[in-house]
Amino acid sequence: MPDFHEEAFKKIDCLDCAACCKNYSPRFKNPDIKRISKYLQVKEGIFIEKYLQLDEEGDYVVSSKPCPFLGQDNYCSIYEVRPSDCARFPYTDEDVLLKRSKITLKNATFCPIVYYVLEKLLVVGK
Numbered sequence: 001m002p003d004f005h006e007e008a009f010k011k012i013d014c015l016d017c018a019a020c021c022k023n024y025s026p027r028f029k030n031p032d033i034k035r036i037s038k039y040l041q042v043k044e045g046i047f048i049e050k051y052l053q054l055d056e057e058g059d060y061v062v063s064s065k066p067c068p069f070l071g072q073d074n075y076c077s078i079y080e081v082r083p084s085d086c087a088r089f090p091y092t093d094e095d096v097l098l099k100r101s102k103i104t105l106k107n108a109t110f111c112p113i114v115y116y117v118l119e120k121l122l123v124v125g126k
């Protein structure tokens with residue numbers, strides 16, 4: 001799997017895509033909120049009020065789409081301190097890719113990297 005992950009990232013440039021940042025939100029966990037607020041030099045409460053809302057599972061997510069930190073050029077303006085979910089996405093080098101198959105299949109509908117890795121795994125599994 002790590003080989004397919006690296007291969008996929010060599011072939012597909014996230015800067016040409018940004019489908020994840022445009023259509024879905026990461027969860028902003030407490031450590032994410034602390035780190036990003038500090039980076040932006042705003043109080044955590046102000047950061048939450050300005051950018052976040054609670055979803056049905058009680059997690060903070062962005063209150064607008066595309067993600068407010070996504071630039072026109074598809075660069076993330078808080079890349080160095082982005083939420084852990086963003087740093088891990090699309091999970092193609094983690095075992096959750098196979099353990100959480102429902103989410104993986106959903107991610108494969110919009111993320112060409114997930115699609116690529118799944119396709120390769122299917123060929124190997126034949």
Ligand code: SF4
Nearest residue numbers: 014017018019020111
């Ligand atoms: S959807 Fe996948 S390929 Fe597109 S930017 Fe996100 S991680 Fe990269």
Ligand code: SF4
Nearest residue numbers: 021067069070076086
């Ligand atoms: S924080 Fe950055 S990497 Fe995460 S969704 Fe927003 S623009 Fe994308």
